[in-house]
Amino acid sequence: MINQDQKIKKLIKLNDELENYFRNTIIPQLFVDSNLILRKFTPPAMKQFSLKTDDVGRNIDDIKDNFRFPTIVENIEQVITSNEILEKEIQTTDLRWYQMNIIPYVITKTKKTNGVIITFVEITARIKDLVDQEMLIADHETLLDTISHDIKGPLTSLLLTINQLKKVSTDKSKAFFMFFGILESSVKKMQVIITELTDAGKLKHKYKAEEELLDFENVLEDVRLTLAGTIMESGAVINTNIKVSQVLFSRRKLRSIVYNLVNNAIKFHSPGCTPEITISTKKEKKHVVISVRDNGIGIAEGKHKDVFAKYNRVGNTVEGSGIGLYLVKEIVTNSGGKIVLKSELGKGSEFQIYLAAQ
Numbered sequence: 220m221i222n223q224d225q226k227i228k229k230l231i232k233l234n235d236e237l238e239n240y241f242r243n244t245i246i247p248q249l250f251v252d253s254n255l256i257l258r259k260f261t262p263p264a265m266k267q268f269s270l271k272t273d274d275v276g277r278n279i280d281d282i283k284d285n286f287r288f289p290t291i292v293e294n295i296e297q298v299i300t301s302n303e304i305l306e307k308e309i310q311t312t313d314l315r316w317y318q319m320n321i322i323p324y325v326i327t328k329t330k331k332t333n334g335v336i337i338t339f340v341e342i343t344a345r346i347k348d349l350v351d352q353e354m355l356i357a358d359h360e361t362l363l364d365t366i367s368h369d370i371k372g373p374l375t376s377l378l379l380t381i382n383q384l385k386k387v388s389t390d391k392s393k394a395f396f397m398f399f400g401i402l403e404s405s406v407k408k409m410q411v412i413i414t415e416l417t418d419a420g421k422l423k424h425k426y427k428a429e430e431e432l433l434d435f436e437n438v439l440e441d442v443r444l445t446l447a448g449t450i451m452e453s454g455a456v457i458n459t460n461i462k463v464s465q466v467l468f469s470r471r472k473l474r475s476i477v478y479n480l481v482n483n484a485i486k487f488h489s490p491g492c493t494p495e496i497t498i499s500t501k502k503e504k505k506h507v508v509i510s511v512r513d514n515g516i517g518i519a520e521g522k523h524k525d526v527f528a529k530y531n532r533v534g535n536t537v538e539g540s541g542i543g544l545y546l547v548k549e550i551v552t553n554s555g556g557k558i559v560l561k562s563e564l565g566k567g568s569e570f571q572i573y574l575a576a577q
Contacts, residue, residue, distance in 0.1 A: 250324070252334035253299055255279045255292070267339065287311035288319075295335055298323050302332050308342065314451060316346040346444070370413055378406045432577065433466045433473060435500055435509070442478045446485070453494050455485050460499035463507050467577035472550045477509070479543035480570050484513035489565075506556070507576050512569040518562040526560070547572075 247264035251257055255278050260270055268285045280292050288311050298305050298321045305321040318340040323332040381403050388395065436459075443450065443457070450457065466473060481496060488494035497512045518526060527548045551558045551572055562568035 247339040249337040250334060251279050251295055251337065253332060255295065257282065258334070264339070267341075287313055294319075294321055295337070298335050299332050308346070310346075310447065310451070314343075315341060316343045318342050346447075374406055374410050374413070378403065378410070381406065430467055430469055433468060433470055435464050435466050435473075436461060438466075438470065438474050438477060439498065441474055442481055445478060446482060449482070449485055453485050453488065455488075455494040455496060457481070458495070458497045460497065463500040463502050465577065466500075466507050466509075466574060468554070468574055472554070476547050476550060476572060477511070479547050480511040480572075483543060484511060484515060484568070487513075487515045487568075489514065489516050502576060503573070505576055506573040509572040509574065510569060511572075512567065514567045517564045517566045517568055518560070519564045520562075523560050523562065527558075 244261050245263055246261065247267045248261045249257060249264055250259040257274055257277055257279055259275065264270060268287075270282070270285060274282055274285075279295065283289075283292055288309050294305055294307075302323050302325065304323065305319075307319055308316060309319050310316050320338045322336045322338075324334040324336055325331065326333050381399060385396075385399050439459070449455070477498075481498070484496045485494050492514065495514045497510075499510045499512075501508050501510075527544050547570075548558050551574070554574065556572065556574045559571040559573070560568065561571070
């Protein structure tokens with residue numbers, strides 16, 4: 220009887236300690252048992268997710284809308300089944316970001332999961348800063364590629380023309396050669412400045428132009444983060460079918476390719492239709508094929524080549540410079556790859572990027 224009383228006192232003490240912990244923590248936390256019943260939650264969780272005292276004892280599926288995150292039940296079930304911690308950054312339907320950790324609550328004796336503890340740390344401000352940085356990086360990439368493709372070439376041609384004029388000219392006067400010397404020197408200085416600008420930009424930023432073995436899913440997550448606001452506003456659904464994860468390419472350039480294709484797929488969606496985009500990778504002979512398929516407005520067959528022209532746009536109703544697909548093609552072809560467009564007007568489009576396999 221004494222032992223029983225001691226056990227009860229110990230349980231009461233442990234319960235009081237647990238209650239005290241839940242009352243005093245500043246982090247939104249939930250305790251959900253293995254039957255998906257909400258057993259406890261912290262005051263910050265009550266405030267953040269509009270929970271009431273009466274919600275204790277309810278099935279989490281009955282109050283999942285409070286959390287404004289559609290897959291929370293599936294995530295909890297996943298942790299209970301796998302007995303492994305799940306950590307992920309989530310965006311709720313009210314456009315707030317959280318670092319969500321779902322930790323299995325394991326009974327020491329049986330080694331079985333008796334529930335989960337879920338913590339939510341708001342990271343909206345940090346994510347906003349990251350998105351702003353990603354947008355700056357995207358603009359920076361476009362500028363670097365534009366300078367590289369559109370200015371370096373003409374300057375080289377100008378320098379060659381100057382040299383040819385010097386050779387064929389009949390004027391051998393000192394003033395003539397001085398004039399051409401100044402012109403030639405100015406062009407060379409412009410070349411040096413542009414080279415320094417592009418090289419310095421690439422060295423300073425984390426997405427360097429050198430080839431490396433990349434995890435495609437990580438690059439795709441960078442793009443998702445950059446386009447988070449656009450994806451949420453449009454309601455776009457992005458599906459993936461990744462059969463090849465590793466790609467040997469420049470991180471900066473691969474990210475630019477995926478960013479432009481996904482951004483276009485969202486922009487050129489059919490009116491009144493939710494954008495649905497499928498991104499897939501596969502191995503085909505000596506190439507890794509990256510495919511971005513959408514259910515958008517599509518492109519008439521006669522205009523397939525035109526969409527890759529500089530400053531060309533599929534339609535005049537969508538804002539943009541019209542340089543995105545041009546840069547994508549330049550990046551792909553300059554790396555020895557190719558881009559294939561499959562599209563019909565009103566039936567969506569599919570862009571296939573062929574890159575040399577490692």
